[in-house]
């Protein structure tokens with residue numbers, strides 16, 4: 001309910017709204033950027049009209065239906081305005097809660113808000129307990145249920161990308177983060193590594209076991225002619241994309257139509273691990289470092305889930321060991337003209353999966369190890 005004293009403010013904002021909409025649409029099309037102006041100024045409007053945990057500051061500007069959302073996002077300026085601050089978009093995708101929210105809070109603590117944005121895609125049919133707070137307050141985008149073995153997880157990531165593209169023209173790198181994932185470097189280190197990269201980080205593997213079955217999961221010839229078996233790629237669903245690649249994702253219809261089909265076989269249906277590597281490998285393989293910076297241990301495979309670290313395993317040595325590991329690089333580039341991957345050794349920035357009850361030991365070594373970039377160095 002509106003309180004009587006707020007009513008005049010409400011009316012004033014309401015009258016300004018069409019003007020602001022026109023202004024912003026224009027800004028979107030011309031690519032002219034002024035970050036301190038535009039829809040952010042409408043957040044006060046949304047504050048008084050809704051009290052749900054939602055990315056309310058942007059609810060007016062950003063369409064809720066996927067079709068319009070993707071269409072608008074596909075038209076953003078793929079380039080960063082020259083000389084502007086580069087921001088990281090941290091995009092959390094969850095169906096339950098964010099057990100490591102307090103750790104992320106520490107990760108962001110002390111860093112300028114001008115260097116990053118947080119977005120959350122959360123299953124709207126679930127309750128969030130504890131409710132999202134701190135840096136996660138009001139950062140939930142318009143979300144839909146996302147379910148394993150269906151294209152809905154990849155669709156959620158496309159929604160996050162489109163939302164982040166539209167929300168802030170200064171978003172420069174787009175990192176997808178799972179609720180069981182934790183940062184293993186300081187914000188400063190993470191920021192420097194990502195904004196200084198000329199390429200996206202996305203694992204792109206070919207000829208992996210189950211390649212044919214994954215390709216044929218929607219029916220034997222369902223991917224043809226757009227995606228041939230030899231064009232099909234596999235990789236971690238957790239990547240960091242450059243702005244121009246985020247726009248490639250928002251623009252894509254042709255390849256998405258194939259991956260958005262319902263699977264006829266569930267056990268080989270992981271569209272979120274196939275769609276992004278396949279698409280980016282088709283569009284701009286040279287623009288990608290074919291590796292993920294989110295460490296994961298698949299030496300244990302528990303029904304399609306990787307190893308989960310339990311609290312007693314979460315000691316400084318584990319984190320230091322994960323940091324020292326060299327990522328696995330896809331080999332597409334090795335045999336082309338790009339020998340650079342052979343020599344690369346990019347640092348892991350994140351790691352998964354951690355059991356929710358591992359929060360305590362992680363918090364305990366946050367300052368001394370996790371966010372201490374010289375930890376373990378002698």
Ligand SMILES: *[C@@H]1O[C@H](CO)[C@@H](O)[C@H](O)[C@H]1NC(C)=O
Pocket residue numbers: 105106109110
């Ligand atoms: C953030 O940092 C400030 C100052 O260093 C400190 O007082 C505060 O407790 C920190 N908050 C969190 C959530 O770590």
Ligand SMILES: *[C@@H]1O[C@H](CO)[C@@H](O)[C@H](O)[C@H]1NC(C)=O
Pocket residue numbers: 066067257260261
């Ligand atoms: C994906 O498929 C679903 C179910 O068939 C459909 O409702 C949705 O519109 C499709 N999404 C896109 C973006 O094509």
Ligand SMILES: *[C@@H]1O[C@H](CO)[C@@H](O)[C@H](O)[C@H]1NC(C)=O
Pocket residue numbers: 331334335
């Ligand atoms: C590169 O390609 C050549 C011939 O196509 C092949 O003999 C060689 O084994 C390949 N090397 C790698 C590292 O894949």
Ligand SMILES: *[C@@H]1O[C@H](CO)[C@@H](O)[C@H](O)[C@H]1NC(C)=O
Pocket residue numbers: 367368369372373374375376377
């Ligand atoms: C960070 O690690 C170094 C090297 O192990 C150590 O000397 C230093 O005390 C640590 N910093 C904090 C804040 O714990």
